[in-house]
Amino acid sequence: MKSKRLIIKAGHTSSQYWKDLWRYRELFYFLAWRDILVRYKQTAIGIAWALLRPFVTMVVFTVVFSNIAKLPSEGTPYPILVFAAMLPWQFFANALMDCSNSLINDSNLISKVYFPRLIVPASAVIVSFVDFLIAGMIMLALMAWYNFVPDWRILTLPFFIMIAFALAMGAGLWFSALNVQYRDFRYIVPFLVQFGLYISPVGFSSNVVPEQWRLLYSLNPMVGVIDGFRWAILGGEAKLYWPGFLLSVALVILVLATGIWYFRRMERKFADVI
Amino acid sequence: MSETVISVENLGKKYILGHQMQGEYETLRDKISNGVKSLSSKLASTLNGKRIANPGIEEFWALRDVSFEIKQGEVVGIIGRNGAGKSTLLKILSRITEPTTGEIAIQGRVASLLEVGTGFHPELTGRENIYLNGAILGMSRVEIKRKFDEIVAFSEVEKFLDTPVKRYSSGMYVRLAFAVAAHLEPEILIVDEVLAVGDIQFQKKCLGKMKDISDSQGRTVLFVSHNMDAIQRLCLECIMLERGRLVMHNDTVSTVQRYISNNLYRALPSNWIDISNAERVGTGEARFVAVQYSSLNESFSFQPYSNGPLEFLLTIESDSSRSIGSLAVVIFSRTGTILVNADILSLGKTINLKLGSNLVKLRIERLNLKAGIYVIGLWLDRTGESSENEALDYLESAFEIEVFNFESVGFGLETIGPVTCEFTVEKYEN
Numbered sequence: 001m002k003s004k005r006l007i008i009k010a011g012h013t014s015s016q017y018w019k020d021l022w023r024y025r026e027l028f029y030f031l032a033w034r035d036i037l038v039r040y041k042q043t044a045i046g047i048a049w050a051l052l053r054p055f056v057t058m059v060v061f062t063v064v065f066s067n068i069a070k071l072p073s074e075g076t077p078y079p080i081l082v083f084a085a086m087l088p089w090q091f092f093a094n095a096l097m098d099c100s101n102s103l104i105n106d107s108n109l110i111s112k113v114y115f116p117r118l119i120v121p122a123s124a125v126i127v128s129f130v131d132f133l134i135a136g137m138i139m140l141a142l143m144a145w146y147n148f149v150p151d152w153r154i155l156t157l158p159f160f161i162m163i164a165f166a167l168a169m170g171a172g173l174w175f176s177a178l179n180v181q182y183r184d185f186r187y188i189v190p191f192l193v194q195f196g197l198y199i200s201p202v203g204f205s206s207n208v209v210p211e212q213w214r215l216l217y218s219l220n221p222m223v224g225v226i227d228g229f230r231w232a233i234l235g236g237e238a239k240l241y242w243p244g245f246l247l248s249v250a251l252v253i254l255v256l257a258t259g260i261w262y263f264r265r266m267e268r269k270f271a272d273v274i
Numbered sequence: 275m276s277e278t279v280i281s282v283e284n285l286g287k288k289y290i291l292g293h294q295m296q297g298e299y300e301t302l303r304d305k306i307s308n309g310v311k312s313l314s315s316k317l318a319s320t321l322n323g324k325r326i327a328n329p330g331i332e333e334f335w336a337l338r339d340v341s342f343e344i345k346q347g348e349v350v351g352i353i354g355r356n357g358a359g360k361s362t363l364l365k366i367l368s369r370i371t372e373p374t375t376g377e378i379a380i381q382g383r384v385a386s387l388l389e390v391g392t393g394f395h396p397e398l399t400g401r402e403n404i405y406l407n408g409a410i411l412g413m414s415r416v417e418i419k420r421k422f423d424e425i426v427a428f429s430e431v432e433k434f435l436d437t438p439v440k441r442y443s444s445g446m447y448v449r450l451a452f453a454v455a456a457h458l459e460p461e462i463l464i465v466d467e468v469l470a471v472g473d474i475q476f477q478k479k480c481l482g483k484m485k486d487i488s489d490s491q492g493r494t495v496l497f498v499s500h501n502m503d504a505i506q507r508l509c510l511e512c513i514m515l516e517r518g519r520l521v522m523h524n525d526t527v528s529t530v531q532r533y534i535s536n537n538l539y540r541a542l543p544s545n546w547i548d549i550s551n552a553e554r555v556g557t558g559e560a561r562f563v564a565v566q567y568s569s570l571n572e573s574f575s576f577q578p579y580s581n582g583p584l585e586f587l588l589t590i591e592s593d594s595s596r597s598i599g600s601l602a603v604v605i606f607s608r609t610g611t612i613l614v615n616a617d618i619l620s621l622g623k624t625i626n627l628k629l630g631s632n633l634v635k636l637r638i639e640r641l642n643l644k645a646g647i648y649v650i651g652l653w654l655d656r657t658g659e660s661s662e663n664e665a666l667d668y669l670e671s672a673f674e675i676e677v678f679n680f681e682s683v684g685f686g687l688e689t690i691g692p693v694t695c696e697f698t699v700e701k702y703e704n
Contacts, residue, residue, distance in 0.1 A: 008369060008378040030409040038397045041438075112392040113410055114369040271371040272289065 017264075021116045031106075031123040035098075036130055050134040054090050058083050058138070065203040074205055076234045077146040083139055084233040085202045085226045087132065088164045092222060093193045095128035099172025100179050100189045107274045117267045118260075121176045125169050139233070151235035160228035163252055167221050170256030177266040180274050201226050206241070214244050221255065224248020279381045279462060279494050280344040280367070286375035287337040287362050287518075336362040340376070340520045342513060349488040349495040351509035351526060353502075353533050358515040360498045361466060364388060367496065368464050382461030382494070385412055389466070391451030396440035400431055400450055403439055407454045421457045428479075429453035449476055456483045462494045463487065467501075484508060502530050503645070503679065531575075541673040543576040544568040546589075549652075554669045560592035560627055561667040562652050567675060578677045580645060580694050584638040590654065592627040598666075599624050600658030603636055604651035605643070606671070613643065613692055619658040642694045645679035 006016070040046040058079060065071045066078035073081055102124040103110060103117070110117065143150070179185040200222040201209070209217050217223055224245045231240045337359045344350055352360050365371045367378065368386030393410040394403050404425055408418040418425075426432055429450040431442070439447055465484070485508060488495045499505050505512065505526060512529035514522040522529050541547045543566075550563040566587040568576040578584045586603050602617035616638055618625065625634060650672050655665040662668050 006380045006384075008366070008373065008380070009376075024412075026415050027409045030406050034395055034398065034402075034406050037402065038395060041397045106393075108389075109393050109410060111370065112389045113386065115410070115412075268372045271365065 017116060021118060024115045024119060027115055028119045028123050028126075031119060032126040032130075035123065035127040039127070047134065050131045051138060054083070054086055054135045055138055057090075058086050061086070061203040069204075071204045071208060074207065074234075077142075077148065080139075080142050080146060080148055081205065081230070081234065082203060083142055084230045085200075087135055087139060088160070088225050088229050089197065089200060089202045089222065090135065091128055091132040092164055092168050092225070093196070094131060095125045095168035096172055096175065097189055097193060098124040098128055099168065100175035100185060102172075103176045103180050103270065103274065104183075104186075110274050111271050117270055118173075118263065121172050121263075122169065124176075125165065125172060128168070129165070150233055153232045153235050155232075157229070157232045160225060160232055163228065163249060164225045166256045167225060167252045170252065170259035173259035173263040174255070177263045180266065180270055196220070196222065205230070207239075214241055215247065218244030218247045219251070221248045221251040224252070276345040276347055277381070278343050279346045280342075280496075281379045282343070282367075282376070283341050283378070284376040285337055285340040285363070285366065285373050285378065286335060287359075287366060287371070288374040289334045289336055291332045291334050335518050337366070337373075337515075338518045340515070340518075342520060342523050344494060344496070346381075346494055347488070347492045348511060349497065349509045351505040351512040351529075352496060352498045352515065353500075353505060353512055353529065354515035357517075359518040360515055361388070362518075363515065364464050364466055364496065364498060380462065383412075384462045384464060385458045385460035386464035387411070387455045387458075387466065388464075390448055390455065394439060394447070394451060397438055399438055400429075400435045400442070403450065404454055407451065411455060411458055412460070413458065417459075425453045425457050428456060428483075445476075452476070452480055456480065456487075459491075460493070462496070464496045466498045481507065502533070506530060541567075541675070543578065543675075547673055549669065549672050552669050552672050554667060555662050556654070556665045556667040559594070559666055560590055560596065560598070560654060562588055562654065562669060562672070563591050563631075564589040565650075565652070565672065567650070574678070574680055578641060578675055579680045580641065580643060580677060582641055582680075584641045586636045586638075588634045588636065588652070590627060590632045590634060592629060592632060595626065595628045596656065597624050597626050598654065598656060600653065600655040601625060601634065601636070602653040603638070604653060606649040606651055607646075607692055613648070614638070614641075617653070617658065641677065643677050644692055644694050645677055646692065647674055647676050649674050 040049060043049065045052070061082045062079050065082070066073060099121045102120045106120050109115075109120070142148070175185050175189050179189075199220055206214070206217065206223055206227055218241070225248065227240055227245060227248075340359075340363065352363065354360050362371075364386065365388070366373050367380070368384060368388070370386075370388075391407065393407055395406060398406065404422065405415070405418055409415070413421075426435065429446075429452075431446050431450050434442065434446065439450070442450070481504060484495065484497075487493050488508070495508075497505070497508055509526050512522075512524065512526045512533075513520060514529050514533055522532055546564045546566050548564055550561075554561070567578065568585050569578045569582050570576065570585055571579070571582060574582075588601075598618075600617055600619040602615055602619070604612055604616075605614035607613055616636060618636075652667070652669045652672050653665065654667040
C-alpha cells in the first residue's frame with residue numbers, strides 16, 4: 001500500500017491535523033484512562049472521593065443558603081436545587097483546572113513525541129466528565145430520598161451537558177495554551193474558579209437576582225448552564241430565562257471557537273517554550 | 275527499487291534567546307515590562323532618529339540551510355558535537371516542533387524515539403504502561419495486544435508486570451521502555467541517543483534489534499549517536515552537522531573520520547594548547563604554560579587510541595633553576611576518578627629546570643584505556659609530598675582528550691570499566 005506523503009513547511013500547519021486527531025483517537029482514550037487510573041491510586045477510599053466532595057459541599061450549601069440565609073427553594077427540596085447546580089459547576093471547575101494544567105503536566109510528552117496537542121486538554125475534560133457521571137449518582141440518590149420524580153424535561157439534560165462540556169473545553173483550551181507560555185495562569189485559574197462560585201447561582205436560584213440585572217448576570221456563561229440544568233432536572237416550577245440563556249449559549253460558542261483558534265495558533269510553539 | 279522517502283530542503287530553525295529572562299519561562303510581567311521597554315525604546319529611537327536593537331533578544335539558528343535526501347531502506351547516522359543541531363533536526367522531522375524556514379517531504383509513517391520511556395507513568399503497572407507508551411508512540415490498541423507477549427519477552431520483566439513501575443529498578447524500567455519502542459513498526463524510524471542505556475547485554479540486544487529492523491525489514495532509520503562504534507556498525511551513510519549546518523553527507527567511514535579529526539570541542543592532538551590561563555592551584559613558582567599530546571600515529575590523525583602510545587610535550591616556565599622530584603600527567607575519567615597517574619616520582623627520577631622556559635617530554639608507552647573521553651590533569655612539585663596548595667603547580671582539568679578504539683574486532687561492543695587488558699579465552703573439554 002502506498003502511504004501518504006507528508007509535507008512539513010515553515011509557517012504552514014499540517015493540513016492533516018484533523019485527520020491526525022482521528023488517527024490518534026486511541027491516545028485520547030489512553031490518556032484519559034491513565035488519569036482516571038492514577039487519580040485515586042494509593043488513596044484509602046479511592047473513587048469514593050468523587051462522591052464525597054460534591055456531597056459535603058452540597059450539605060454545606062444547603063445549610064448556609066437555606067437554613068441560615070433562608071433563600072427561597074421554589075417548591076423543590078433545597079438539596080436537590082443545590083445539587084442540580086453543583087453537578088455542572090463542579091464539572092466545569094474541575095475540568096477547567098485540570099485542563100489548564102494538562103499541558104504542563106504532560107510537558108515531557110509535548111517535547112518528545114508528536115501527536116495533535118488538542119488531545120491532552122480534551123482528555124483532561126473527559127476525566128472530569130467521569131467524575132461528573134459518578135457525582136450524578138448522588139443526584140439519583142437524592143431524588144429517591146425525597147421521592148422526587150422529574151418530568152419529560154430531564155430528557156433535554158444531555159443538551160445542557162453538551163453546553164457545559166463546550167464551555168469547559170473552550171475556556172480550558174484558552175488557559176492551557178496561555179499557561180504554557182505564561183505560568184501566571186497557574187495562579188489565575190484557581191482564583192477564577194473560586195470567584196466564579198460566588199457569581200454563579202450554585203447555592204441559590206438565579207431568580208433571586210433582580211429582573212433588570214438578569215441579562216447582565218447571564219454574561220457569566222455558567223448562569224445559562226446552571227439554569228438549564230435546573231430547568232431540566234427540577235421540572236415543574238423552574239423557568240428558563242430565555243434571553244439570558246441564549247446569550248450564555250452564544251458566549252459558550254464564542255469561547256469554544258476562539259479557544260480552538262488560539263490553541264491551534266499557539267500549538268506550534270508549545271515544544272519550544274514549554 | 276529505492277525511492278526517496280525523506281527530502282529536506284533549506285531547513286532552518288531559529289530560536290529567540292532572551293537574555294534577561296531569569297527563570298525558565300516567560301511570565302506575564304516580563305511580557306508587559308518588555309512591551310513597555312520596547313515601546314519606550316521605539317519612541318526614543320523615533321526621537322533620536324536611530325534604531326536601537328533590543329539588547330535582551332538574540333537570534334540563534336539551531337539549523338540553517340540544511341538539505342538532504344534519504345532513500346528507502348537506508349540507515350543514516352547523524353553525527354555532530356553537542357549543540358550542532360542534531361536533536362533539533364530530529365524534532366523537526368518527527369513534527370514535534372516547526373521549522374522556521376524550508377520544507378520537508380516525508381513518505382510513510384514516522385515513529386520517533388527521542389527518549390526511552392516517554393510518558394511512562396510511575397504509578398501504573400508494567401502492563402498498563404506498555405499500553406500507554408505504545409499508544410503514545412503511535413501504536414493502535416490492536417497492534418499492542420498482538421505484540422504484547424513479544425514485548426514482555428523482550429523486556430524480561432514478566433514477573434513484575436503487575437507491579438507499579440515506580441518500584442522497578444532503573445534497569446528494568448529501561449528494558450521495558452525499550453521493549454515497547456523496539457516493537458514499533460513504522461516505515462521510518464527516528465532514534466536519538468537512546469541506546470546508551472541499560473546493561474551491556476541489553477545494549478547488545480537493542481543494537482541487534484535495530485540492525486534487524488533495518489536489514490531484514492527494509493525500513494529507513496535515522497540514528498543520532500555520539501557512539502562512533504554504534505554508528506559504524508549500524509549505518510552505511512552519515513550526515514554530519516556543525517553549528518546548525520550540514521557539512522558532510524557521505525559514507526560512514528569518511529564522515530566519521532572527518533568528525534574525529536574535526537573535533538574542535540576538545541583540544542586537538544599534535545598542537546600546542548595554551549594552558550597559561552587555565553584554572554589551577556599551587557605556588558606558581560614554576561608552572562605549565564603549554565602542552566601538546568599525540569599518539570605519534572599519523573594515520574589516526576595523532577588521536578590517542580586504546581593500547582597505543584601517548585606522548586605529552588610540556589612547556590614549563592620556572593622563576594629560578596630548581597630540581598623537580600614529581601611531575602605527573604594525570605588522566606581522570608569524566609566523573610573525576612583518577613585512572614592513570616604517570617608521575618616521575620615512581621621512576622625515581624628528578625628533572626632540573628632552568629630559569630625561564632623548559633620543555634619536557636613524557637611518554638605513556640601503552641595507554642590501557644578504552645574508547646571514551648578523559649580529562650587530563652597536570653602536576654608539578656619539588657618532592658611529591660606537598661599538598662595541592664603547596665605544590666608548584668596543579669591543574670586538575672587542563673583539557674579533555676578523546677581516546678578512540680581503532681582495533682575493535684568482532685562485534686566490538688564497548689564493555690564497562692575504563693581499563694583495557696589483554697586476554698584470551700579457551701574452553702576445555704572434559
